[in-house]
Amino acid sequence: MTVTRTDRPAFEPAAGQDVDSDLYLLDEVLDEQARDVRDRVRAFVDRDLLPVINGYWERAEFPFELVPKLAALNIAGGTITGHGCPGLSRIASSTAAAELARGDGSINTFFGVHSGLAMGSIDMLGSEEQKQRWLPAMAMMEKIGAFALTEPGHGSDSVSLETSARREGNEYVLNGSKRWIGNASFADVVIIYARDEADGAVKAFVMEKDADGRHPAGYTAEVITGKMGKRAVLQPDIVIEDLRIPAANRLENCNSFKDVNKVLAATRGGVAWEALGHAEAAYEIAVAYAKQRVQFGRPIAGFQLVQNKLANMLAQLTAVKLTCFRLNELGDAGQMTGPMASMAKMFAARQGRWICQEARDIMGGNGLLLENHVARHLTDMEVVFTYEGTDSMQSLILGRHITGLSAFA
Numbered sequence: 360m361t362v363t364r365t366d367r368p369a370f371e372p373a374a375g376q377d378v379d380s381d382l383y384l385l386d387e388v389l390d391e392q393a394r395d396v397r398d399r400v401r402a403f404v405d406r407d408l409l410p411v412i413n414g415y416w417e418r419a420e421f422p423f424e425l426v427p428k429l430a431a432l433n434i435a436g437g438t439i440t441g442h443g444c445p446g447l448s449r450i451a452s453s454t455a456a457a458e459l460a461r462g463d464g465s466i467n468t469f470f471g472v473h474s475g476l477a478m479g480s481i482d483m484l485g486s487e488e489q490k491q492r493w494l495p496a497m498a499m500m501e502k503i504g505a506f507a508l509t510e511p512g513h514g515s516d517s518v519s520l521e522t523s524a525r526r527e528g529n530e531y532v533l534n535g536s537k538r539w540i541g542n543a544s545f546a547d548v549v550i551i552y553a554r555d556e557a558d559g560a561v562k563a564f565v566m567e568k569d570a571d572g573r574h575p576a577g578y579t580a581e582v583i584t585g586k587m588g589k590r591a592v593l594q595p596d597i598v599i600e601d602l603r604i605p606a607a608n609r610l611e612n613c614n615s616f617k618d619v620n621k622v623l624a625a626t627r628g629g630v631a632w633e634a635l636g637h638a639e640a641a642y643e644i645a646v647a648y649a650k651q652r653v654q655f656g657r658p659i660a661g662f663q664l665v666q667n668k669l670a671n672m673l674a675q676l677t678a679v680k681l682t683c684f685r686l687n688e689l690g691d692a693g694q695m696t697g698p699m700a701s702m703a704k705m706f707a708a709r710q711g712r713w714i715c716q717e718a719r720d721i722m723g724g725n726g727l728l729l730e731n732h733v734a735r736h737l738t739d740m741e742v743v744f745t746y747e748g749t750d751s752m753q754s755l756i757l758g759r760h761i762t763g764l765s766a767f768a
Contacts (some may be wrong), residue, residue: 477504
């Protein structure tokens with residue numbers, strides 16, 4: 360069902376389009392492809408996403424109507440080349456993530472799970488035949504992917520996952536449970552990570568819907584409800600009971616958790632770009648609001664306390680943007696390391712959340728209203744602060760790099 364916002368607020372966030380949030384002119388660094396992607400994604404956000412997302416977010420429903428429009432952008436698969444994927448530059452793919460997050464975190468997570476984690480798993484860990492089998496339809500978003508790693512008892516220590524896989528002839532039989540698995544209630548392709556009983560190694564298995572478009576027997580997904588953020592993305596609990604998957608669906612090049620980490624390391628930097636998108640949106644909305652909101656006879660943008668907040672918000676936003684751009688440069692040069700990605704995620708998520716908090720504070724009671732968008736960005740940033748490795752876990756990865764000593768339990 361399409362829901363259109365009809366009660367336009369006195370303050371219209373679109374008025375913030377002329378707000379300059381790029382003081383260091385970093386947009387000039389974007390290549391031609393990145394500029395094109397930025398403009399196409401931003402047009403989708405302004406035209407198709409923002410007019411309807413608040414209704415879906417408030418009802419905790421996913422906007423399936425937007426999937427064909429998102430597919431038409433031709434960005435699914437990001438930097439993956441071949442097999443129908445766009446082969447975007449790293450900066451173009453990252454810019455797409457930031458622009459989607461400027462619109463809404465739930466849509467960004469839906470897309471990131473599909474394009475980054477699910478397609479990335481197949482591209483990095485699958486055989487050539489497996490890539491040819493699944494990637495083309497996923498690139499066109501005719502088939503949607505999910506990534507099933509996290510378990511009820513294993514979040515930060517996902518290396519200790521307990522879901523098991525047992526070989527029986529030409530099939531594997533999987534048993535276990537997963538939690539917070541975005542898209543998994545409706546996905547056509549679900550990458551399930553499980554521990555092989557034969558050798559104890561973590562391996563990846565691709566579960567597909569059957570010919571009738573149903574998930575196979577032994578797979579049950581129940582959407583988690585009552586979330587405070589990312590409410591429009593569906594993230595189920597999964598129960599796996601004697602789920603049979605063809606042996607041909609085991610991703611050929613996943614033979615240990617180190618291989619899983621390749622996928623996670625490749626996507627962790629994307630979370631920093633997502634935080635940048637949320638922060639840019641909140642900052643620009645706050646500036647536009649402060650210029651329009653009149654108290655004590657003049658716009659609050661003229662008050663010293665408000666200007667102090669805005670100046671510090673822009674400084675931190677610029678620092679986050681510089682971090683994201685430099686991380687991409689290191690990635691292009693083949694020099695990006697795990698600690699680099701962890702620092703970017705930790706810093707961007709922490710400062711992004713703070714910028715959203717400051718924006719909400721500047722807007723007072725109006726900042727609590729969904730119609731002004733900042734409340735949605737703020738609560739979504741609470742999720743960004745936690746997923747893909749919590750702030751504390753990223754600090755321990757960085758701390759181990761600094762000291763040479765592991766503080767993990």
